[in-house]
Amino acid sequence: MRIALSAMIVCISTVASAAGNLRDGDAVLDQDALSAMISGQVIEFFDGSKSTYQIDGGYGYTYTDDGPVWSGRYLVGDNSDVCVTFENGSKRCDTFVLDERRFILITADGLRFPVRNITVAKP
Numbered sequence: 179m180r181i182a183l184s185a186m187i188v189c190i191s192t193v194a195s196a197a198g199n200l201r202d203g204d205a206v207l208d209q210d211a212l213s214a215m216i217s218g219q220v221i222e223f224f225d226g227s228k229s230t231y232q233i234d235g236g237y238g239y240t241y242t243d244d245g246p247v248w249s250g251r252y253l254v255g256d257n258s259d260v261c262v263t264f265e266n267g268s269k270r271c272d273t274f275v276l277d278e279r280r281f282i283l284i285t286a287d288g289l290r291f292p293v294r295n296i297t298v299a300k301p
Contacts, residue, residue, distance in 0.1 A: 199288040204275040206258045212274055213254045215296075221283070222295040229283075230299050237262050 200206070207215065218233040230238040237252040239262075250264035261271040273284045281293040 199273065199284045199286075200275065201277070204277055204282075206273075206275055209254055209256050212258055212260070215281070216254070216260065216274070218299055220297045220299045221281075221293055222297070223283070223291045224294045225291075231260075232299055232301070 216231040219231055221229045221231070223229075225241075227239065227241045228243075230236075231252055232238075235251050235253070237250045238247045240247045248264055250262045252260055252262045254260055255271075258273045258275055259271055260274060261269065263269045271286060275282050275284060281296070283291045283293065285291070
């Protein structure tokens, strides 16, 4: 993950002041940088849950490896936004940022989930 973060640092703009759910020091990625970070990857969080972002736009989320998968399609937007439309018709948009220590997902209601690991997704 360190190599990927170093490679993307050129495409990052630092947020000058906390606005909305962002904090001082959060770095926002542009659309190309965020796509490069998550497309084709499994993002694992410290609670063991995982988000899989397939290269073709497919998305899957699971709390545990043997649990049910919530499937859908994702789109990467500007300002570190990722929006998912689930197969059941529900939608959500989250924001990925880099803080001083790690990659973090911020939900629309402001919850922050640090990323534990990023691995290549199986096709």
